Ligand SMILES: Nc1ncnc2c1ncn2[C@@H]1O[C@H](COP(=O)(O)OP(=O)(O)OP(=O)(O)O)[C@@H](O)[C@H]1O
């Protein structure tokens with residue numbers, strides 16, 4: 175079957191590559207046709223470090239997705255991530271010429287360009303300009319300024335940017351396989367599209383996607399993206415800490431972490447031990463459970479504290495996040511992680527994966543590892559189909575394209 179009517183979302187993650195084939199419906203819902211998966215190699219901290227090896231893994235995941243969905247993939251929307259991705263908020267202003275009475279669509283382009291007239295570090299390129307709010311002659315709360323009378327249109331944007339060459343490397347990795355990249359999406363922003371519904375975006379929420387090599391975050395308030403960013407730290411760092419601290423091989427440390435690990439302290443009986451059986455090349459070992467959990471706890475605490483520090487420094491208010499913290503990504507399945515997040519952020523915490531307007535014969539919705547790739551599909555559908563919701567969303571969808579001059 176040809177793929178023109180399908181959207182493919184791709185995440186080249188640090189631990190896995192995931193490709194989601196979906197069909198966008200005119201009512202805004204998305205039906206998943208198949209999810210392809212391959213373990214990832216050649217990726218570190220969310221960035222490509224071995225082009226050829228990563229390419230093979232992408233090929234494998236795409237082939238798996240093609241088989242599961244019975245669709246030939248010709249192009250994808252690609253999630254990008256990494257510690258180099260930064261953001262800020264800025265306001266653009268455009269004066270409406272006196273001979274013209276009303277604000278038109280071109281003014282929107284201009285106000286967006288004006289908001290980008292800000293210097294970013296030389297190697298960086300703009301990734302997204304996400305509209306937050308409009309003001310017409312100082313009046314706020316304007317949902318759609320097109321057609322309104324006014325002399326000045328202002329708009330606040332959340333601007334996301336990152337090192338151009340690193341983003342291009344991810345794109346090239348896909349293009350080398352003769353697959354087009356329709357556009358790129360900041361991974362945590364994609365995850366937020368499926369773990370939050372519109373009400374939660376309006377109430378305010380902090381979404382944290384804790385992956386293998388990165389921890390990405392997005393803050394929504396009043397229905398708009400207020401802050402976002404990414405730390406180059408994730409579950410792999412916990413595994414590495416365990417391997418070094420307990421002097422066990424990485425593969426054993428990963429198994430120990432996922433099968434026995436917890437961030438909860440003081441819950442094990444004194445002297446309680448976990449037995450690691452001997453196997454080829456490993457003599458076996460007994461590990462004190464409290465030591466295991468302490469190592470995990472310290473790394474997760476440090477990661478969340480870093481996110482909190484970043485948000486505090488950016489001036490993000492945590493007081494109005496009515497929908498609390500929504501944790502997703504593979505490492506969000508770590509036992510007790512929600513309690514620790516609650517302590518650090520001082521907000522209710524929910525472990526979450528895909529919800530809402532998605533359907534299809536797959537159990538991927540229940541796996542937080544797939545939030546990002548499924549989110550890419552949802553985001554791409556909203557942006558390309560455009561006419562999804564009346565009012566603000568519709569306008570945003572039609573007027574703010576993905577930033578595709580990196581392609
Ligand atoms: N039960 C579990 N307990 C703790 N950690 C887990 C568990 N299951 C999976 N993980 C961790 O989740 C991580 C993988 O998550 P995910 O698939 O979201 O990462 P990724 O998308 O490949 O990486 P990134 O987005 O950071 O590049 C791994 O570090 C893995 O160890």
Ligand SMILES: [Mg+2]
Pocket residue numbers: 185187188361385386503546
């Ligand atoms: Mg990920």
